[in-house]
Amino acid sequence: MEQSGTIDRLQEKAFDLGCLERHFGREQVQAIVEQSKALEQAERAKKRPKRAFEMSR
Numbered sequence: 001m002e003q004s005g006t007i008d009r010l011q012e013k014a015f016d017l018g019c020l021e022r023h024f025g026r027e028q029v030q031a032i033v034e035q036s037k038a039l040e041q042a043e044r045a046k047k048r049p050k051r052a053f054e055m056s057r
Contacts, residue, residue: 021029 017029
């Protein structure tokens, strides 16, 4: 049952993504996704504690 719910949610997300791609264009949607991932990665890097050897530089 849990897998069925997960599959349903993923299918809905795929449908939503398809709608966005049809409206905005695949390239623009992909650029937005990549930019969002880069921002999230930068935020995670800021939150990560610095190691001793990085602080001495």
